[in-house]
Amino acid sequence: MSEQLIVIGWSHKNAPVEFRDKLFLSKDEIQGLVKEAVQKDFIQEVTILSTCNRTEFYFVSANTSPLISWVKEWYNDNLKRDIDFLQCEPYTHQGNETIKQLFRVASGMESMMLGENQILSQVKTAHEHLLMSSGKTPSLNQLFRDAVSCGKAVRTDTDLCRGAVSISLAAVELAKRIYSSFQKQKILLVGAGESAELTAKHFQENGATQFIIVNRSEERGKRLAEKFSAEYAKLSEIPELLKQVDIVVAATHSKEYLITINQVNQALNARQYKNLLMIDISTPRNIDTEIHKIQEVFLYDIDHLEDVISENLIKRKDEIPSAERIIKEHSRKFISWFKSLEVKPTISLLTQYYEKIRLEELHRYEHKVSEDEKNAMSKLSKGLVRKLLHYPITHLKGLADGQELDPQTIDTIWRLYRLEEMKDSEVEKSE
Amino acid sequence: MQPLIQPFNVLLPMLYGIALIYYGFYLRNGNEQSGKWAPNILLSALVVHLLYFIARSNFQYFPITNSFDSLSMVAFSIAMIHLIIERTSGEGKTGFFFISIAFVFQVSASMFHVVDIHIHELLTNPIFGIHVFFTLVGISALAISAIYGLMYWMLAKQIKSHNMGIIYRGMPPLDQLEAMGRLSSILGLVSLGLGLIMGHFYAYRVLGILFPPDLKIIINDVAWIFYLLGWAIVKIKNYNGLRLSKLAFWGFIAYAGAIMAANFISTSFHQFN
Numbered sequence: 001m002s003e004q005l006i007v008i009g010w011s012h013k014n015a016p017v018e019f020r021d022k023l024f025l026s027k028d029e030i031q032g033l034v035k036e037a038v039q040k041d042f043i044q045e046v047t048i049l050s051t052c053n054r055t056e057f058y059f060v061s062a063n064t065s066p067l068i069s070w071v072k073e074w075y076n077d078n079l080k081r082d083i084d085f086l087q088c089e090p091y092t093h094q095g096n097e098t099i100k101q102l103f104r105v106a107s108g109m110e111s112m113m114l115g116e117n118q119i120l121s122q123v124k125t126a127h128e129h130l131l132m133s134s135g136k137t138p139s140l141n142q143l144f145r146d147a148v149s150c151g152k153a154v155r156t157d158t159d160l161c162r163g164a165v166s167i168s169l170a171a172v173e174l175a176k177r178i179y180s181s182f183q184k185q186k187i188l189l190v191g192a193g194e195s196a197e198l199t200a201k202h203f204q205e206n207g208a209t210q211f212i213i214v215n216r217s218e219e220r221g222k223r224l225a226e227k228f229s230a231e232y233a234k235l236s237e238i239p240e241l242l243k244q245v246d247i248v249v250a251a252t253h254s255k256e257y258l259i260t261i262n263q264v265n266q267a268l269n270a271r272q273y274k275n276l277l278m279i280d281i282s283t284p285r286n287i288d289t290e291i292h293k294i295q296e297v298f299l300y301d302i303d304h305l306e307d308v309i310s311e312n313l314i315k316r317k318d319e320i321p322s323a324e325r326i327i328k329e330h331s332r333k334f335i336s337w338f339k340s341l342e343v344k345p346t347i348s349l350l351t352q353y354y355e356k357i358r359l360e361e362l363h364r365y366e367h368k369v370s371e372d373e374k375n376a377m378s379k380l381s382k383g384l385v386r387k388l389l390h391y392p393i394t395h396l397k398g399l400a401d402g403q404e405l406d407p408q409t410i411d412t413i414w415r416l417y418r419l420e421e422m423k424d425s426e427v428e429k430s431e
Numbered sequence: 432m433q434p435l436i437q438p439f440n441v442l443l444p445m446l447y448g449i450a451l452i453y454y455g456f457y458l459r460n461g462n463e464q465s466g467k468w469a470p471n472i473l474l475s476a477l478v479v480h481l482l483y484f485i486a487r488s489n490f491q492y493f494p495i496t497n498s499f500d501s502l503s504m505v506a507f508s509i510a511m512i513h514l515i516i517e518r519t520s521g522e523g524k525t526g527f528f529f530i531s532i533a534f535v536f537q538v539s540a541s542m543f544h545v546v547d548i549h550i551h552e553l554l555t556n557p558i559f560g561i562h563v564f565f566t567l568v569g570i571s572a573l574a575i576s577a578i579y580g581l582m583y584w585m586l587a588k589q590i591k592s593h594n595m596g597i598i599y600r601g602m603p604p605l606d607q608l609e610a611m612g613r614l615s616s617i618l619g620l621v622s623l624g625l626g627l628i629m630g631h632f633y634a635y636r637v638l639g640i641l642f643p644p645d646l647k648i649i650i651n652d653v654a655w656i657f658y659l660l661g662w663a664i665v666k667i668k669n670y671n672g673l674r675l676s677k678l679a680f681w682g683f684i685a686y687a688g689a690i691m692a693a694n695f696i697s698t699s700f701h702q703f704n
């Protein structure tokens with residue numbers, strides 16, 4: 001029987017978040033599973049990709065039927081998680097579909113947010129875990145390596161992963177249209193909640209270093225200021241701060257305007273009419289909408305940013321055909337490599353089969369002929385075997401290269417020549 | 432020299448055309464490879480263009496014998512200024528716009544290339560040649576600065592109106608457009624200044640007067656003084672953003688309008704044909 005690639009998994013597509021939480025595996029748990037799995041005779045190779053949105057088991061197995069129940073038992077018996085698997089059956093893919101699945105995952109095509117970037121590093125981590133695990137995993141190692149390069153190619157050659165798809169990232173992207181670098185820009189954050197922190201984090205990741213945090217609660221404001229090595233200021237200081245900052249992000253739940261048109265107008269002269277980007281992601285809005293009328297001010301609220309996001313998502317969707325093409329190309333290369341793995345042991349055993357017959361026959365006559373005749377017979381038989389094997393081997397290699405080699409063909413050859421017995425006797429000999 | 436010059440008339444538009452295609456790809460897809468290749472191809476075009484000027488003049492006269500030669504020189508100036516700005520700022524996305532102008536000018540110059548050239552005596556003087564070269568480069572740089580101003584204006588308008596169109600996606604950030612415009616206007620100011628000084632020096636040598644009563648000369652001198660004053664005010668008052676971009680744009684429109692009017696009104700030794 002030839003070995004097959006198989007994936008068994010649960011993701012946001014077939015399991016709710018509570019169910020996915022129960023399936024999540026830590027690094028240690030993955031290593032524990034791998035150790036136990038390789039002892040099973042129906043598992044040749046295994047690795048797991050476990051993130052908040054998906055847990056997928058990748059196997060190389062000659063007998064795929066017991067895999068699903070083994071995975072379920074492992075959760076319930078070894079990890080004692082008591083998961084009701086009847087609630088959510090896993091999806092499974094075999095052969096080429098497994099390859100396609102992992103390549104799509106690595107490319108962000110299967111992510112909850114199309115073109116998400118984090119998944120590629122998660123696939124890389126799964127590959128690192130695989131490399132650290134004991135035992136040989138040539139097929140999965142190559143599969144994950146190719147998946148990472150496929151993910152990279154999709155990100156480089158298409159716009160599938162470009163354009164912000166979250167409010168805080170959209171705010172940063174917008175600011176990038178005004179400022180080429182945030183290193184010298186002063187950013188005023190009004191509010192110290194989750195949204196303000198996330199936006200500050202994204203600005204910081206993009207090079208921003210100068211933050212001023214303004215918050216009603218001093219304790220909370222100072223805590224956030226400490227996180228970003230920022231200054232803390234009181235709400236009453238906003239009019240003064242408007243004279244020196246380049247970007248203002250308002251993210252509070254205040255029911256009134258915290259920044260008014262008069263404050264901005266008064267600051268304009270002092271700031272020498274420099275551009276001012278104001279992003280209001282508060283609900284209700286905290287920045288006076290009239291400020292939009294001031295020529296030097298670019299005012300964006302949450303609705304505008306959501307428009308940016310929807311537009312980016314449409315653009316990402318337009319990139320799907322290009323991404324699919326890249327995935328197809330990478331899958332084709334991997335399939336070709338994987339098929340060549342299957343054909344190599346077959347060719348080797350086939351050669352051994354013929355060699356064994358040749359030697360047996362020579363042995364039968366070696367006492368009846370002279371030394372010279374024996375050498376001539378050996379030469380003749382070698383040539384004969386080589387010629388007999390030439391066409392089948394070339395044909396097999398050709399099928400593998402052209403991706404036309406199906407498991408049935410290999411299976412037929414193994415049955416015809418009893419290669420399984422041949423393999424067993426080789427194993428016995430080596431033992 | 433004609434057989435030697437003829438291949439340039441095919442090669443130059445071709446090279447500018449290829450550079451334009453690469454800049455186009457870079458603008459449209461942000462493709463890094465195109466972004467790397469475009470300035471290299473443009474540099475090759477400029478080197479070939481320089482060789483063309485040498486072959487054309489044979490070191491005996493300045494190679495602007497007719498209007499189409501002037502177009503070729505303007506194409507060279509625009510491409511050169513753009514390349515300097517691109518190399519300094521590291522931003523090449525605006526290349527498409529400038530190289531398309533250079534391409535159109537060079538195609539016209541190559542298509543209408545005149546075989547029988549009448550060489551005006553003035554052109555054989557190297558000082559006059561330097562004056563013409565610096566003046567053309569200066570005017571081209573100021574024109575580029577005005578285009579940067581216009582780009583800034585358009586992008587700022589798109590950002591302000593929450594319109595994420597092609598300009599929004601393809602243009603460099605506002606602060607970079609401003610920096611490139613500033614650099615271009617400084618190059619223009621310096622180059623035009625040098626051109627005018629050489630012109631006055633040449634006038635003094637030929638006519639014996641430093642400031643000949645020629646409308647074109649007066650307009651150019653006044654425009655240069657205005658640019659210099661404008662630059663000083665911008666520096667002192669720390670003018671920036673939209674105000675600066677509008678100033679660069681309208682300033683050049685006024686300058687170009689005045690030059691055109693002067694050309695219409697008076698004919699002087701600046702016309703060679």
